Amino acid sequence: xxSFQVLIASAVVASLGFGMITTAxxxxxxxxxxxxxxxxxxxxxxxxxxxxxxxxQIGLGNSSINTQDGKRNKxxxxxxxxxxxxxxxxxxxxxxxxxxxxxxxxxxxxxxED
Numbered sequence: 001x002x003s004f005q006v007l008i009a010s011a012v013v014a015s016l017g018f019g020m021i022t023t024a025x026x027x028x029x030x031x032x033x034x035x036x037x038x039x040x041x042x043x044x045x046x047x048x049x050x051x052x053x054x055x056x057q058i059g060l061g062n063s064s065i066n067t068q069d070g071k072r073n074k075x076x077x078x079x080x081x082x083x084x085x086x087x088x089x090x091x092x093x094x095x096x097x098x099x100x101x102x103x104x105x106x107x108x109x110x111x112x113e114d
Contacts, residue, residue: 032055035058036059040059040060041063042065046068048068048070050071051071051073053066053074054076055078058080059079059081060082064086064088066086074096081102083104084103084105086108087108094114
């Protein structure tokens, strides 16, 4: 059974003028989450060494689920709009995913294995 260090962030903010910025360090893994708007959510887990996750959400009801298992994986997610969703799953070493969603109702799933 695999174990992951779990990251969960959610923001409920009154206006776009306010937001939440969170940086998490677990071992040598890092996650940065910037959220501005209402009902945005981020979840996932990291296992291994030197994995990096960066998420920027601006808008309403965007969601991002990201898992990284290995070494030196990197995921960058930017969501601007309403009801966008991203799911990234990186297994192995040195995978890279860059996602930009602008608008409403966009969805993407990325699975990377080496």
